[in-house]
Amino acid sequence: MNKPIYRVGVRAEFSAAHYHGGAAESCLRIHGHNYRVEAELTSATLNSGMVIDFGEVRKLLGAAIAGWDHRVLNEVEDFRREEPTTEAISRLLYRRLAGTLPDPAALARVTVWETGDCWASYGE
16 A cells, blocks of 8 residues: 655746757747746655745755856756756756755655746656
């Protein structure tokens, strides 16, 4: 029998520009997005009635994206070796957040929306 799991999430937003190959020709030119980021956490147990305090997750998520807001992502050190695709952003944010959460919370995935209907998620 499956063990019950609590799932909680916190969203944040940042605005940035980027360019990359491998998609439509328009992606080769610099363009911007209002990115929406969601961190989804899970736990089988609660601590003081919660998986985690939402405020704590907001601080961690805000710190993880702080250097990207109103920047050209291709010029940010985090993306010097890879193109700043939505997939790469979600993976990098997941890896930044995964080791920072207190028990019993565990990071399930990070989802990044590039537009209102296009997103990428990463989890391990």
